[in-house]
Amino acid sequence: MSTTSRSALGVLFLALATPLLAQTQGPAAAGAASGPVITATASADRIRFTASTGIVEMRVELFVSGGPSLYDSGWMKGNVLD
Numbered sequence: 001m002s003t004t005s006r007s008a009l010g011v012l013f014l015a016l017a018t019p020l021l022a023q024t025q026g027p028a029a030a031g032a033a034s035g036p037v038i039t040a041t042a043s044a045d046r047i048r049f050t051a052s053t054g055i056v057e058m059r060v061e062l063f064v065s066g067g068p069s070l071y072d073s074g075w076m077k078g079n080v081l082d
Contacts, residue, residue, distance in 0.1 A: 048082050055079040 036052045049060055058081045062071040073081060 046082055048080065050081075051079040053079060 036055055039050045041048045051058055057075050057077055059075045060073040061069055063069050
C-alpha cells in the first residue's frame with residue numbers, strides 16, 4: 001500500500017472513529033458485560049490495531065456510511081494488525 005493510500009486511510013479512520021470515541025456510557029450500558037479491548041493507533045504512515053491477548057484472529061473492514069467497503073484486510077492470525 002503506498003504512503004498516500006496509508007495516509008488517506010489513516011485520515012479516514014480518524015474521521016470515522018472520532019465520533020465513536022466521544023460516546024459515553026449511559027446508565028443502561030454501565031452494567032453491561034464488556035467485550036475484548038481493541039485499540040487503534042495512527043501515525044503518519046500507518047494504523048495499528050491491537051486486541052487483547054485472548055484474540056487469535058482479526059479482520060478490519062472500512063465502509064462508507066450506507067455504501068461499499070473501502071478496505072478489507074481479510075482474516076489475519078494474531079492480535080496485532082498493521
